Amino acid sequence: MFKRMEEIMIEIPDVEKPDANAAAAVQELLGGKFGEMSTLNNYLFQSFNFRSKEKLRPFYDLVMSITAEELGHVELVSHAIGKIYQGGTKPGDPDKTPLESIKDARFSYPFLAGGQGAMPFDSMGNPWTGANVFNSGNLVEDLLHNFFLEVGARTHKMKVYELTDHPAARAVVGFLLVRGGVHVVAYAKALEVATGVNVTKLIPIPSLDNRKFNEARKYEEKGVHTKLYTWSDNDFGTIDQIWKGTHPEDGSPLEVIAGVPKGVPIPEAPAVDEEFAPGISAEDFKAIAKRLKQAGNISE
Numbered sequence: 001m002f003k004r005m006e007e008i009m010i011e012i013p014d015v016e017k018p019d020a021n022a023a024a025a026v027q028e029l030l031g032g033k034f035g036e037m038s039t040l041n042n043y044l045f046q047s048f049n050f051r052s053k054e055k056l057r058p059f060y061d062l063v064m065s066i067t068a069e070e071l072g073h074v075e076l077v078s079h080a081i082g083k084i085y086q087g088g089t090k091p092g093d094p095d096k097t098p099l100e101s102i103k104d105a106r107f108s109y110p111f112l113a114g115g116q117g118a119m120p121f122d123s124m125g126n127p128w129t130g131a132n133v134f135n136s137g138n139l140v141e142d143l144l145h146n147f148f149l150e151v152g153a154r155t156h157k158m159k160v161y162e163l164t165d166h167p168a169a170r171a172v173v174g175f176l177l178v179r180g181g182v183h184v185v186a187y188a189k190a191l192e193v194a195t196g197v198n199v200t201k202l203i204p205i206p207s208l209d210n211r212k213f214n215e216a217r218k219y220e221e222k223g224v225h226t227k228l229y230t231w232s233d234n235d236f237g238t239i240d241q242i243w244k245g246t247h248p249e250d251g252s253p254l255e256v257i258a259g260v261p262k263g264v265p266i267p268e269a270p271a272v273d274e275e276f277a278p279g280i281s282a283e284d285f286k287a288i289a290k291r292l293k294q295a296g297n298i299s300e
Contacts, residue, residue, distance in 0.1 A: 008266050009263050010171070012079055021105060022164040024107035033152075035077075040073070046063050046142055058193070059193075062242055065231045076176070089111075091272075092274065107124070107125050115272060115277035116275055143191050147191060174216040175215070182227070190242050203249060204249060226254050227257055230257070
């Protein structure tokens with residue numbers, strides 16, 4: 001089961017700089033082959049189908065805990081995309097084409113069918129597909145695939161960071177570079193436990209340190225790259241049999257933290273009247289409030 005909170009993992013800056021093409025680039029980190037929807041669903045189905053979990057409990061616990069964090073990553077990227085779109089169009093007379101400002105956006109579908117929000121597509125508008133999910137049932141093969149998947153995701157994050165200087169995009173990508181790096185190291189260490197091969201010697205891939213990116217460096221300096229959360233109040237505690245020792249890049253001690261990291265409130269998404277979203281007028285709101293009061297037997 002999953003427990004949900006009305007929080008996201010970090011604060012996304014409010015910036016008066018709408019950029020539809022930057023949002024499209026960030027879509028790759030959501031619905032691309034190496035995006036957060038792929039990492040989430042790979043680990044989700046591996047956790048559902050994990051065999052001999054009692055004999056292999058630390059590996060099962062690792063996949064379970066990382067799955068939960070990936071849900072938070074999907075959520076965070078989605079809110080970032082909405083923030084990047086924000087303010088790109090203005091309400092107005094429909095005959096005056098209030099959506100004209102984005103007619104040349106290379107990915108227009110979110111304006112036509114998504115209310116200017118995130119959608120399960122990549123940067124070119126291709127829908128995310130379950131064909132991106134790999135679950136062989138073989139522990140070492142799945143761990144090796146997960147290591148490769150996280151390395152691919154890291155590469156794409158770096159490229160999106162270099163593609164746009166939008167503050168909301170870079171804030172989120174920088175954080176995800178650090179947290180995705182945790183997952184790279186975690187799967188490398190899991191492979192070492194399972195096979196005896198020191199996969200951490202391959203890290204970092206690509207051979208560029210996270211500290212080269214301003215928006216990632218601040219998290220590394222706080223030690224965010226050394227912490228792995230259980231994402232549960234009571235379960236998945238055996239991941240400390242894998243996540244232990246020191247970080248292969250800077251030698252910092254690794255730490256397992258029971259529970260979840262402290263988040264921030266989910267930002268309020270304003271109405272976009274030119275998209276008819278949410279399509280509730282002041283009169284509608286008053287009528288809804290009246291019906292809610294009546295349903296709850298609340299008097300004026």
